[in-house]
Amino acid sequence: MKKVIIISPAYPLRGGISESTELLYLEYIKKEFDCQIISYNLQYPRFLFPGKKQTIFDPKKKNFNIIPLLNSINPISWYRTSKYINFQKPDYVIFRFWNPFFSICLGFLAFFLNDIKKVGWVDNVFPHKKIPFQKNLIKFFLKKMDAFMVMSESVKNDLNKFKINAPIHKSLHPLYNNFGVKLNKKLARRKLKVDPNYNYILFFGFVRKYKGLDLLIDAMSNKLIDERKIKLIIAGEFYENEKYYKQKIFDLNLSKSVIIFDHYIDNNEVSKYFCASDIIVQPYLSATQSGITMIALHFNRPVLATNVGGLSDYIKNNQNGYLVEPNSKKIVDSLLNFFDNKKSKVFEENIKLMKKQYSWSNLVNSFESIFK
The missing domain is CATH 3.40.50.11930 (Rossmann fold)
Incomplete structure (x- = not known):
């Protein structure tokens, strides 16, 4: 052995x-x-x-x-x-x-x-x-x-x-398949205690400067976002000054449009955040690859990511999400495209077809191949 x-x-x-x-x-x-x-x-x-x-x-x-x-x-x-x-x-x-x-x-x-x-x-x-x-x-x-x-x-x-x-x-980063099964969207929203009559985008994980949350908050202030009844869920512990982000939300009059769960999300809670959301947004200023992307794909959720670092290895523009330049206008344009054209079903089907390549078996085989 x-x-x-x-x-x-x-x-x-x-x-x-x-x-x-x-x-x-x-x-x-x-x-x-x-x-x-x-x-x-x-x-x-x-x-x-x-x-x-x-x-x-x-x-x-x-x-x-x-x-x-x-x-x-x-x-x-x-x-x-x-x-x-x-x-x-x-x-x-x-x-x-x-x-x-x-x-x-x-x-x-x-x-x-x-x-x-x-x-x-x-x-x-x-x-x-x-x-x-x-x-x-x-x-x-x-x-x-x-x-x-x-x-x-x-x-x-x-x-x-x-x-x-x-x-x-x-070898590509495998999916995180340890956070439970996909929940029905209505059930997930009920568990989160959010209004089921809105559309939801999710920013998930530790809040750090390089993750560009302030860009996403700026995007939320666009009146076209408000007209489409889009709300932002921020779920994760703040590793940066939390007061800065909350003040920005207040100054842009977004208190009713942004919902904050400012704590570390336990494994048995992860599924409800992803399954309650329509699309996950990663407005990063720099990145290599991201575990958040792999959680999203596990739950068949599309990802809107900035085209930095290695995120393009996993997100294919207009197939399983969007790749945009790191600025708030591009984020707004993609969100409008997603909701106005009802892209959710198409993206979900594409994700299902892509998922096989992101397996832990492939990664083990890749390690094994190194010294053969």
Whole structure:
């Protein structure tokens, strides 16, 4: 039986990195691999974490083979983890990388491994918010890997900027299929306690500056949006100044048009937000790929996204959503096109046809192909 170790945040740590790592782990188990996740007992020091808490409780995950050995700022834990991995003798180790803050921890851990193949599973090469010495930190990690797996052309291009010798493989980000089944729209709206007589667009996930929420709020102030009875649902924890956005909503007289759920959305609550909405909007100013896109496609919801980074790998303009320039007028034009031309059914059918390519089985097969 082949043995694979994934080094990544995982339960009880929260967020898209953890969720997707656990789904990859489950696919390895399904394919009868001996697989385990080595996670962090300390991911971020409290003063560096912008959210309210770093963990969640989910009893369904208690039997996952997750071992929290790593402390991102404690070198002793890096060495102890390497000894554990060397003893396990896996066929290869997958290092999840998304922020150069972890470069020293992961780089030294990789350095301590004895003749074990190492794959960097890279979500982002560059962080959304710059940190000191980030290029040096990124290089330090990249040099320790034997190969890389990316999920967008954008990340592949960023890796190539470092002129690394290791091969880069690409496999599309799979769907998040762990948030339950699709709900009837009327039922989802009833669960959310929103007026069923309006159209709804959804901004979902952590609110950060690069996600361009202010562009979407500006778009909502267009009178043509109001005439079509469109409301905006914002669902997620604010990692930026919440008062700024709420003041902007107030100043534009949008208090009745914008509904805010300003907290982390638990897994068992996710489906009602997506299923209550007609279209998901990602007005990002920068991006690589997005887990939010993959949740939307899982629930057969079209996505209006800005044409930045790797989002175009997943959104095909006027097929399963819209790709627009990052400005409020283009967002308004696409929303009008969507609602005026009743595109929902056509987009949903297209999404159903596209979904097979976004599978966890494909991603496992891609990892397996690296060292064949």
